Amino acid sequence: MEYCAGKTFRYDHASVQTYASVVGKAENEGPYGGGFDEVIDDNKGGADTWEQAESLFQKKAVGHVLQKARLSPDKIDLIFAGDLLNQCVSSSYGLKDYYIPFLGIYGACSTFAEGLLLAAAMVNAGYADRAIAVTSSHFSSAERQFRFPLNYGGIRPPTAQWTATASGAVLVSETGKPPFIRAATAGKIEDMGVNDQNNMGAAMAGAAYDTLKRHFTHMGSHPQDYDLIITGDLGLVGSDLLHDLFARDGIAIESRHKDCGLMLFDRSTQDVHAGGSGCGCSASMMCGHFLKRIESGELKRVLFCATGALMSTTVIQQGGTIPGIAHAVELTSY
């Protein structure tokens, strides 16, 4: 079969107008604590269930974005949202009271980049004046859905990652100011044959490699042209694999590469094994840390590549593998 190059979309009229993040206790105790807009210390915020708590994180992240932009929800034309829960319920229940036209997306932990890509595309093409992209994850709702009930106390292997309890939201519009969203490349589904739901990083590394390579080719750019190449949540295992894959092409990507999964928590003091994961991991690192630095010009050109493991417990139980996907979004301060 012929190799499908796809396209990299170019944007001239899309900026991140405002951004916000809401995180749980452990996330705020990590190296980037203090940079988030709101911390929900008991990870529940008065909700009755973990699912409702995750919805609350998403609702609050969008609330902060609107407040910062001094806009009421009726001024937003479109919202792209998705999450890890079955039927993306954190999004639908978290956002229904805003009553904003809603397009649900699913890309596992790549969801934040998919939302950014689509929100920027719709604003850049003039379909929407203002579009929001938002996502979330929650350790407790994810763990019980994908692995074991929390009370079971299952042992986590070293390759396991820790699902972030966090949400991040951005409002995209044409402000003429940074952070500018300049380009985006949609990922393909890559199946590396991994079938261990405690080794997500390995399942996603190939997808990140493919998307990044295509993005560089289409943009005529090289990893060294970027201040940073930020992956979503490859963690320790996946990051090493990504470096190896680029090394085969003679490219040393390590010096420019940061992984949100290796940043959100302090792996030496926090018991997160191979790093953080979940849609909220890269969303909160982007909205709580990186976007500020692009806005200020400290970072001039950044490639954000969120990675997702398209894992299903049903398929795993049937002996299937975990395909990965990754979407890339290029942001600049100029």
Place this chain on the structure above:
Amino acid sequence: MEYCAGKTFRYDHASVQTYASVVGKAENEGPYGGGFDEVIDDNKGGADTWEQAESLFQKKAVGHVLQKARLSPDKIDLIFAGDLLNQCVSSSYGLKDYYIPFLGIYGACSTFAEGLLLAAAMVNAGYADRAIAVTSSHFSSAERQFRFPLNYGGIRPPTAQWTATASGAVLVSETGKPPFIRAATAGKIEDMGVNDQNNMGAAMAGAAYDTLKRHFTHMGSHPQDYDLIITGDLGLVGSDLLHDLFARDGIAIESRHKDCGLMLFDRSTQDVHAGGSGCGCSASMMCGHFLKRIESGELKRVLFCATGALMSTTVIQQGGTIPGIAHAVELTSY
């Protein structure tokens, strides 16, 4: 809170180039049998599990679309896909071998309209030359995920709908020929307080009403301006509710309204209670019946409004409600 009108997107450069549908045995025994591209008589097609079978339906639908267009997968810039299964696995596993840039979407049974809306937007704006939208559903995989294991033999109440075993796919590009995709309106999440997972129609009717009304307002059109207003799978209960909601505005929509859920099966001879449902229901009716008639000019102006019940068993078990959503896409022969 201020009422959010949202926007209706207009398209001048988007047509359905080819379309295809693959259905199961019961669907082909319904009133529109014989119009589908392929029938998988045992609903399984050699797959080991129902989930794999559903993936196969989707893979085949895309295969037919490519074959009709005489294109190899590498000529497709983008594919929008989603389905009812947790983590949308019919889509990811069904499509991964095509290796086409993939954007996952989730809108429950409204997914086909969401895919059409986004594929047309991306082609119309010039981001993609060719984009596919595809979705599927399968009675056996849906029933065991959302309700009871098949072997349990649960009794279905009269309001229950029958999930279609079917897939539909369209290839969108600028052909300059009908069916033209002219406009689309993204829906909002509407929660009517329904908490009965055997009464999806009632959960979705309010969303359909809201989206259709906004579409008419933005287009300056009236239900009588359309040859048909086609809803996805409101079924008997939801269709009656939709008629009632419009009747309150003094609009008799019945004469123009058709519901795919009431068309796919023959309710007098097939035991489907309140009608068909599932992402594949409206997708197969559109691709197996309506698009041909728009292409030929027999139908000149059609408004397709697929409806989704954003139901989650977890949330239902926690005492939550089932919010609905509906997206509208306007198609013309001229």
